[in-house]
Amino acid sequence: GEKVFRYQVLISLMLSSQTKDQMVSKAMKRLQNHGLTVENINNTNEDTLRELIYGVGFHNRKTEYIKKATAILLQKYEGDIPNNAEEMVRELPGVGPKMAFLTLNIAFDKPAGIGVDTHVLRFCKILGWSNSTNAEIARKQLESWLPQSKWIDINLIMVGLGQHIQQKDERKKLSARLEELSEAEKKASIKLLKKLGFKA
Numbered sequence: 001g002e003k004v005f006r007y008q009v010l011i012s013l014m015l016s017s018q019t020k021d022q023m024v025s026k027a028m029k030r031l032q033n034h035g036l037t038v039e040n041i042n043n044t045n046e047d048t049l050r051e052l053i054y055g056v057g058f059h060n061r062k063t064e065y066i067k068k069a070t071a072i073l074l075q076k077y078e079g080d081i082p083n084n085a086e087e088m089v090r091e092l093p094g095v096g097p098k099m100a101f102l103t104l105n106i107a108f109d110k111p112a113g114i115g116v117d118t119h120v121l122r123f124c125k126i127l128g129w130s131n132s133t134n135a136e137i138a139r140k141q142l143e144s145w146l147p148q149s150k151w152i153d154i155n156l157i158m159v160g161l162g163q164h165i166q167q168k169d170e171r172k173k174l175s176a177r178l179e180e181l182s183e184a185e186k187k188a189s190i191k192l193l194k195k196l197g198f199k200a
Contacts, residue, residue: 003080006107007038007073010081010092013099014066018057027053038079041070065094085112097136102155111151114142120158
C-alpha cells in the first residue's frame with residue numbers, strides 16, 4: 001500500500017547518502033526480498049539488517065538510524081512517515097533537510113522544498129542563482145524565485161546531474177547523448193555542461 005511505498009522511499013534515501021545508485025539498488029532489492037515494511041524491519045535484528053544493507057556507505061551507522069527511525073514511525077506515526085520536513089528532521093535520526101524534502105517530493109508528491117547538497121550548491125554558484133556556501137541560505141534563495149511547481153523537477157535534475165558529473169561511465173553516456181543533438185543544441189548544451197564542471 002501507500003504507507004509501504006512511503007517507507008521504502010525514505011529507506012532508499014537514507015541508504016543513498018555517500019553511496020552510488022547501483023549499490024543502493026542492490027541493497028533495496030535485498031531488503032525488499034526480506035520484506036521492507038515498518039513492522040518487519042522493526043522485528044529484524046541489527047546484525048541481519050547490517051548484512052542486508054552491506055555495501056552502502058556507512059552501513060553500520062545507517063543500520064542504527066534505520067532501526068531507530070523505524071521504531072519511531074511505529075510508536076508515533078502508526079507506521080507511516082511524517083508529511084512535514086521539519087518534523088521528519090527533528091524526529092528521525094539520520095534524516096537531514098535535503099533527504100526530508102526529497103522524501104516528501106517523491107513519497108507524497110508534495111513540493112515541500114528544494115534539497116540542497118554540495119552538487120546543488122556548486123551548480124547554484126556557477127549559474128549565479130546563489131553565492132552562498134550555506135545549504136540552508138542557498139535553499140531559501142532558490143525557493144524565493146523558483147516557482148513551487150518546479151521544486152520537484154529541480155531536485156531530480158540537480159541530483160541526477162550531480163551523479164552524471166561524478167561518474168565516468170555516466171559522463172560517457174552524456175557525451176554520446178550530446179552527439180545526437182543538432183549543432184545549435186549541442187553548442188548550448190556543451191556550454192552549459194562545461195560551466196557546470198562537466199569534462200567529456
